[in-house]
Structure formats: structure tokens, C-alpha cells
Amino acid sequence: MHSDVAVLGLGQMGSALAAAFLRAGHRVTVWNRSEAKTAPLVAQGARRAASALEAQRSAPVVVACVLDYPALTEILDPELPGVLVNLTSGSPEQAREMAARTPRYVDGGIMTTPPGIGDERSMILYSGDQDAFAEARNLLFALAEPVNLGAEPGRAALYDTALLGIMWATLTGWLHASALVTADGSTAAHFTPLATRWLGPVAGFVTTYAEQVDAGSYPGTDATLDVHLATLDHLVHASEVRKIDPTLPRLFHEYARQAVEAGHGGDGWARIIELLRAKAV
Numbered sequence: 605m606h607s608d609v610a611v612l613g614l615g616q617m618g619s620a621l622a623a624a625f626l627r628a629g630h631r632v633t634v635w636n637r638s639e640a641k642t643a644p645l646v647a648q649g650a651r652r653a654a655s656a657l658e659a660q661r662s663a664p665v666v667v668a669c670v671l672d673y674p675a676l677t678e679i680l681d682p683e684l685p686g687v688l689v690n691l692t693s694g695s696p697e698q699a700r701e702m703a704a705r706t707p708r709y710v711d712g713g714i715m716t717t718p719p720g721i722g723d724e725r726s727m728i729l730y731s732g733d734q735d736a737f738a739e740a741r742n743l744l745f746a747l748a749e750p751v752n753l754g755a756e757p758g759r760a761a762l763y764d765t766a767l768l769g770i771m772w773a774t775l776t777g778w779l780h781a782s783a784l785v786t787a788d789g790s791t792a793a794h795f796t797p798l799a800t801r802w803l804g805p806v807a808g809f810v811t812t813y814a815e816q817v818d819a820g821s822y823p824g825t826d827a828t829l830d831v832h833l834a835t836l837d838h839l840v841h842a843s844e845v846r847k848i849d850p851t852l853p854r855l856f857h858e859y860a861r862q863a864v865e866a867g868h869g870g871d872g873w874a875r876i877i878e879l880l881r882a883k884a885v
């Protein structure tokens with residue numbers, strides 16, 4: 605083995621991963637289905653493997669970052685001698701299935717975009733074989749802070765997708781709010797510093813509610829669902845008057861209404877988790 609790490613897949617993310625390993629001084633082998641993408645990395649000092657198989661035999665740690673699991677399955681060496689760190693996005697179920705048939709398997713969830721790779725403030729979530737993770741850990745610091753979520757191989761993918769859910773909910777909530785304020789002549793630029801400041805207290809609410817969710821008890825000691833329901837009326841009304849899609853506030857309103865009707869008007873917002881769980885099929 606002549607390299608410290610092999611990177612399979614040199615799309616936007618894989619190229620950023622390989623470049624970060626090179627910047628950190630590691631010996632890197634690269635492979636990509638379309639060979640042209642290897643050229644910029646070879647110019648930075650990487651070795652180009654002629655095949656995916658050759659790349660996987662070139663280093664004790666293989667980092668894979670291709671489009672999806674079917675693509676990974678196509679190129680994976682069934683006799684892979686080293687550690688496989690799979691940074692290809694997938695479901696927790698796919699990660700578990702891959703772990704069951706791949707010895708020394710570590711699954712990862714990248715919580716940044718390519719420009720954030722190599723920045724120690726970024727994080728990548730890992731779970732899977734703990735001996736394999738320990739072997740790769742020092743190398744993985746070149747990419748971002750490695751956050752170890754333990755031996756259950758699906759956990760990194762589960763946390764990754766759950767965190768992305770928070771991102772989409774927050775981004776869409778902010779866009780809805782921006783649509784509201786711009787309808788009355790404000791600008792998103794004027795509004796947004798207040799929005800980002802508001803995210804601080806909201807992070808505090810979440811921390812308090814985490815304990816309530818784990819305890820299954822949701823005392824409305826900060827604000828009751830009765831109060832939320834009345835306030836949500838204003839958001840639905842303000843959206844309708846301005847011809848802004850009221851789907852989101854109506855959804856929140858509906859959750860609050862159902863909880864209040866079920867007799868939980870004195871509880872806090874965390875009570876809504878019971879409705880979310882009950883609606884799952």
C-alpha cells in the first residue's frame with residue numbers, strides 16, 4: 605500500500621475531500637468513474653488509480669463519496685482489505701445493510717458543503733465499527749471535526765437526515781416570514797438580522813423541550829398551547845391577507861388545535877410530538 609487514504613468518487617464533494625487530505629499532507633490515491641475529474645487532484649499531488657479496485661488496494665483507509673448506494677455497490681471491492689469510510693448519503697437502513705456485508709465499515713454524514721471541508725468548525729458524523737473508526741480517526745480530522753456517534757451503523761445517517769429536516773423546516777419558515785415582510789415593503793436584508801437573533805432563543809427552547817420529550821411530560825411553564833393557538837391565528841390571517849401560501853401556518857395551527865381539543869391547552873409546544881408520533885403509519 606503506497607497511500608494513506610484512497611478517495612472513490614470525485615464529484616463536488618469527493619474532490620473537496622481529496623483536496624483536504626492532500627492539504628493536510630497525506631498520501632492520497634484517487635479514482636473517479638469519469639477520469640477527467642482526477643486531473644486537478646493529480647496536479648495537487650494525488651496518485652490516480654486505473655480502476656476502483658486498484659484504488660481500494662492502495663491504502664488502509666478508503667473514503668467513498670459517490671452519488672448513492674447503488675453506485676457504491678457497483679464499485680465496491682468485496683474483498684476490501686482496509687477500512688471503508690462511506691460518506692455517500694443514504695438512509696439508516698442502507699447504512700445498516702452495508703455494514704452487515706462489509707467488514708470494518710464506518711458510515712458518515714457530512715454536515716457541510718464542499719467549501720466547508722477542511723474547516724475544523726464543520727462536522728462530519730460517524731457511526732459503525734469502532735476499531736475501524738479509531739484507525740481512521742486521525743486521518744478524518746483533515747476533513748472536519750469527526751463526531752463519533754458509536755457502533756450502531758445507521759445512527760450517523762439517521763442524525764444526518766434529522767438535522768437536514770431541521771434545516772429545511774428553518775429555511776422554509778424563514779422564507780415564509782420573508783414573503784410576509786416583503787409583501788408590506790420591507791426587505792429580507794432588513795428583516796434577517798432579527799430572524800437570526802431570534803434563532804438564539806429558539807435554540808434555548810429546544811434545549812428545554814429535549815428534556816420534556818425524553819420525560820414524556822410537557823408542562824406549559826413558558827407558553828401554553830392555548831396561547832400558541834391564539835397567536836397562530838394571527839400568522840394564518842396575516843398570510844391569507846397578503847396572499848402568501850398559508851399551508852405552513854395552517855399546519856402548525858392544526859397541530860395546536862388538535863392538542864388543545866384533546867385537553868392539552870395548558871401544556872407547552874413540545875406536546876406536539878405526541879401528534880407527530882400518532883400520525884406515523
Ligand SMILES: NC(=O)c1ccc[n+]([C@@H]2O[C@H](COP(=O)([O-])OP(=O)(O)OC[C@H]3O[C@@H](n4cnc5c(N)ncnc54)[C@H](OP(=O)(O)O)[C@@H]3O)[C@@H](O)[C@H]2O)c1
Nearest residue numbers: 613614615616617618637638670671675692693714717718
Ligand atoms: N455536495 C454537497 O454539499 C454534499 C453534502 C453532504 C453530502 N453529500 C453527498 O456526497 C455524495 C456526492 O455528492 P456530490 O455533491 O459530490 O455529487 P456530484 O458532484 O454529482 O458527484 C457524484 C459522484 O458520483 C459518481 N457516480 C455517480 N454514479 C456513479 C456510478 N454508477 N458509478 C460510479 N460513480 C458514480 C460521479 O462520477 P462521475 O464524475 O463519473 O459522474 C461523481 O464522482 C452524495 O451522496 C451527496 O448526497 C454532498
